[in-house]
Amino acid sequence: MLFNSLHFIVFFIFITTTYYTLPGRWRWILLLIASAYFYASFIPAYLLLLGIIIVFDYLAGIGIEMLSGKPRKAMLVASIVANVGFLCFFKYFDFLNANISGLLAAVGIDYQSGTLADCYPGLALPIGLSFHTFQSMSYTIEVYRGKQRAERNPGVYALYVLFYPQLVAGPIERPQNVLWQFRQQMDFDWDNLRTGLWWMVWGMFKKVVIADRLALVTDPIFAHPETQNATSLAIAALFYSIQIYCDFSGYSDIALGTARTMGFRLMVNFRSPYFAKSIAEFWQRWHISLSTWFRDYVYIPMGGNRRGNVRTCANLMVVFLLSGLWHGADWKFVIWGGIHGALLICSRITTPGIFNSGRWPGGLRAMQTFAAVTLAWIFFRAHTVADALLIIRALATPSLWKLPILPVNTREVGFCVLLIVFLLLKEYRFPDYILVRRSFWPSLGVATLLCYLWGVFGSNQFIYFQF
Amino acid sequence: MKILFSGLRILLMLVSGMALSTGLSEQLQRKLHTRGLIPDQYRFGDLYNISNLAQFKETQWAQTDGLDQSDRPGYRSQGVDLYTIGDSFTTMDTSFYAGRRNHHIWLGTEVDTITLDPQVRSILVIEVIERTIQERLREHYAELYIHRGFQIRGKNAAVARVTPETRGNFWENTLNREINQRLEFMLFNSDLALKCKEMKAGLMLSWFGRTHPGSLISRDRRFLFYEVEASRQSGLSPFIPLTDADIDSVALNMNRIRAHYLNAGFAEVYFCLIPNKVTVCEPARHPHNNQIQRIEQNPRLTTPVLKLHNQLLRHPEWFHKSDGHWNASGKRLWLKYVNEMVMKWSER
Numbered sequence: 001m002l003f004n005s006l007h008f009i010v011f012f013i014f015i016t017t018t019y020y021t022l023p024g025r026w027r028w029i030l031l032l033i034a035s036a037y038f039y040a041s042f043i044p045a046y047l048l049l050l051g052i053i054i055v056f057d058y059l060a061g062i063g064i065e066m067l068s069g070k071p072r073k074a075m076l077v078a079s080i081v082a083n084v085g086f087l088c089f090f091k092y093f094d095f096l097n098a099n100i101s102g103l104l105a106a107v108g109i110d111y112q113s114g115t116l117a118d119c120y121p122g123l124a125l126p127i128g129l130s131f132h133t134f135q136s137m138s139y140t141i142e143v144y145r146g147k148q149r150a151e152r153n154p155g156v157y158a159l160y161v162l163f164y165p166q167l168v169a170g171p172i173e174r175p176q177n178v179l180w181q182f183r184q185q186m187d188f189d190w191d192n193l194r195t196g197l198w199w200m201v202w203g204m205f206k207k208v209v210i211a212d213r214l215a216l217v218t219d220p221i222f223a224h225p226e227t228q229n230a231t232s233l234a235i236a237a238l239f240y241s242i243q244i245y246c247d248f249s250g251y252s253d254i255a256l257g258t259a260r261t262m263g264f265r266l267m268v269n270f271r272s273p274y275f276a277k278s279i280a281e282f283w284q285r286w287h288i289s290l291s292t293w294f295r296d297y298v299y300i301p302m303g304g305n306r307r308g309n310v311r312t313c314a315n316l317m318v319v320f321l322l323s324g325l326w327h328g329a330d331w332k333f334v335i336w337g338g339i340h341g342a343l344l345i346c347s348r349i350t351t352p353g354i355f356n357s358g359r360w361p362g363g364l365r366a367m368q369t370f371a372a373v374t375l376a377w378i379f380f381r382a383h384t385v386a387d388a389l390l391i392i393r394a395l396a397t398p399s400l401w402k403l404p405i406l407p408v409n410t411r412e413v414g415f416c417v418l419l420i421v422f423l424l425l426k427e428y429r430f431p432d433y434i435l436v437r438r439s440f441w442p443s444l445g446v447a448t449l450l451c452y453l454w455g456v457f458g459s460n461q462f463i464y465f466q467f
Numbered sequence: 468m469k470i471l472f473s474g475l476r477i478l479l480m481l482v483s484g485m486a487l488s489t490g491l492s493e494q495l496q497r498k499l500h501t502r503g504l505i506p507d508q509y510r511f512g513d514l515y516n517i518s519n520l521a522q523f524k525e526t527q528w529a530q531t532d533g534l535d536q537s538d539r540p541g542y543r544s545q546g547v548d549l550y551t552i553g554d555s556f557t558t559m560d561t562s563f564y565a566g567r568r569n570h571h572i573w574l575g576t577e578v579d580t581i582t583l584d585p586q587v588r589s590i591l592v593i594e595v596i597e598r599t600i601q602e603r604l605r606e607h608y609a610e611l612y613i614h615r616g617f618q619i620r621g622k623n624a625a626v627a628r629v630t631p632e633t634r635g636n637f638w639e640n641t642l643n644r645e646i647n648q649r650l651e652f653m654l655f656n657s658d659l660a661l662k663c664k665e666m667k668a669g670l671m672l673s674w675f676g677r678t679h680p681g682s683l684i685s686r687d688r689r690f691l692f693y694e695v696e697a698s699r700q701s702g703l704s705p706f707i708p709l710t711d712a713d714i715d716s717v718a719l720n721m722n723r724i725r726a727h728y729l730n731a732g733f734a735e736v737y738f739c740l741i742p743n744k745v746t747v748c749e750p751a752r753h754p755h756n757n758q759i760q761r762i763e764q765n766p767r768l769t770t771p772v773l774k775l776h777n778q779l780l781r782h783p784e785w786f787h788k789s790d791g792h793w794n795a796s797g798k799r800l801w802l803k804y805v806n807e808m809v810m811k812w813s814e815r
Contacts, residue, residue, distance in 0.1 A: 006650045010486050017480035041646075412675040453667050458680045 024185035095329030128168030171289035186263030196261030203253025208455035512789025544813035
């Protein structure tokens with residue numbers, strides 16, 4: 001069930017109204033059933049796979065709390081290995097196989113690598129697996145660290161993993177932030193409803209009006225970059241930067257809004273990332289739940305910045321390469337992560353000057369950061385590394401800068417530009433939603449109508465669903 | 468005030484719950500439709516249903532689509548049994564055909580085991596729409612026309628079993644893939660909702676020159692097409708280049724299908740290739756592959772063809788404005804060719 005579908009809208013109204021109609025003690029059961037239905041609406045069989053992770057980590061959490069010393073640590077390791085193993089099997093099986101096959105072929109050994117689909121016909125990467133496994137690992141690690149008590153109610157724990165607003169594309173929650181909320185009696189509150197609905201409509205606007213409209217330009221261009229001139233490619237790269245932001249932050253806004261209408265407060269995932277004045281700041285504003293996950297569970301345990309400059313740089317690079325790999329089993333994602341890691345390291349080790357814009361005016365630094373991020377997105381979006389390199393070569397070839405040939409008409413391009421300006425102004429002027437009580441409902445109605453009238457509707461999935 | 472809000476909440480819960488359960492159940496939705504509680508989504512044409520462009524709304528659908536009493540043949544051949552295999556283009560009451568007995572099946576969905584009457588001539592006509600020629604007559608011709616289609620009792624009944632298109636794979640089954648469509652048809656198919664959709668579609672076309680995904684408009688904005696049929700990128704469009712080998716392969720398979728049915732006892736097998744709407748209404752949209760002419764003129768083709776193609780090309784108005792199918796005039800053309808052929812066999 002996609003957030004930008006009629007199915008979800010009807011489902012949301014039904015679940016939210018039922019939630020407030022039921023007595024408090026039954027509500028978590030309703031949410032659990034609703035979340036299972038939400039996930040099953042993609043492919044029901046994958047609910048079984050998710051069930052395995054849930055049962056394993058539920059038991060691991062209790063085990064970790066009950067045990068001490070080495071067995072306790074062993075239990076945590078088992079949980080992490082199981083989660084990572086699960087993720088690797090579904091997500092990286094083909095990638096690893098293909099690379100092993102390639103390496104062996106280089107030394108003259110013929111190794112016929114099969115794909116996951118060859119071995120198990122029909123089996124594919126379950127939607128949002130990277131998100132569930134990370135959220136599950138977060139739970140066992142926090143129990144191990146003693147920051148969270150192991151949840152004894154299996155249903156409530158299952159809801160922690162399955163909670164439908166953030167089930168398939170985050171935010172990747174921490175148990176301390178949400179588990180207690182499932183036990184709370186959330187009373188109906190008009191401010192929660194208003195805030196939630198406004199977030200949902202704004203998220204929907206970003207997704208269906210901005211992101212999906214920009215996709216009309218970017219999708220055909222990235223599909224055949226070899227037939228495009230440099231100007232078209234530059235426009236596509238620029239539009240993609242905005243598209244992926246609106247797509248993903250739109251999803252997060254709808255997730256936060258959906259939860260908020262029922263009184264739940266989820267972690268904010270984006271804070272106007274394109275106004276960041278450095279790469280480091282960008283990562284404090286982009287996909288915050290993932291970057292803090294890597295910071296808390298990988299970077300800091302590896303020593304963070306406490307073991308000298310070389311080790312810090314190595315730690316940074318490892319984290320960003322892993323982050324790239326988390327996004328997808330493809331070298332292009334690894335390169336994307338590597339670029340971010342390298343940029344961050346550069347900004348740490350160089351003194352302010354040409355390579356480090358520390359002394360430039362804020363606006364220029366934000367533009368420079370945006371340009372670097374946009375360039376890196378090319379690897380993320382291109383179908384292959386070869387395509388990405390082709391695009392970068394084209395952008396660096398002055399003779400290829402000609403009048404753009406775009407797959408939509410000039411008016412639509414103009415409208416895209418207007419929407420981008422509107423988005424940036426909104427983010428600049430009102431980075432956070434300010435609750436306006438007066439004239440709320442008419443404003444919401446107008447915004448909903450604009451979503452409908454200007455929205456591009458099809459079967460456009462959210463980009464981050466594939467991860 | 469509190470009671471009012473509680474009432475509103477319960478009302479919303481009930482309405483959304485009913486909508487969700489109706490959307491989940493195809494049977495329930497069908498029941499509501501047959502009782503007139505949900506209007507027919509295709510009442511103004513299938514392309515209007517996709518595009519919602521007001522200028523392509525055919526409000527007089529029944530009048531432009533339906534055949535009437537005067538279209539029935541005045542004389543029925545007593546010496547010819549007519550069998551037809553077709554699709555949505557040729558779905559009509561078999562009483563419009565001039566055979567003694569007339570039997571029609573929808574390709575791919577039915578297997579019909581029949582007994583041919585040796586006292587009369589049995590003629591088979593296979594209708595194929597241009598966009599499906601390569602798909603149906605190259606790779607899957609045997610599966611579609613020999614293993615399915617008409618099975619002759621006592622001759623090849625052993626293969627007369629329909630294999631499901633896709634056997635549900637546990638890991639691939641989805642829960643109610645069509646639920647969004649069903650909800651939309653149920654909730655937003657009223658006249659008021661259609662007005663809103665028309666407003667959006669009109670804005671999209673006038674501002675951005677686009678129609679809703681799934682449909683395409685002709686450059687002069689007079690005709691509406693299916694995107695799969697008219698887009699240059701679509702493998703089903705007549706703007707995809709085809710090699711001579713592609714054409715030869717179709718011609719040879721048509722001969723094979725004919726040979727199969729002649730061996731089974733049919734007196735003759737005819738093909739009728741119907742051009743896509745875009746071929747008739749906007750053939751110069753992109754360079755055209757002229758598939759139908761190339762097949763009909765292929766020297767390897769020994770199978771007779773009912774060539775209504777040239778006549779249809781001169782009459783774009785024989786296609787529905789709001790639909791991908793031909794209208795009553797197109798159906799009459801088909802009937803004319805088929806019934807004339809039946810009468811010729813009757814006179815032999």
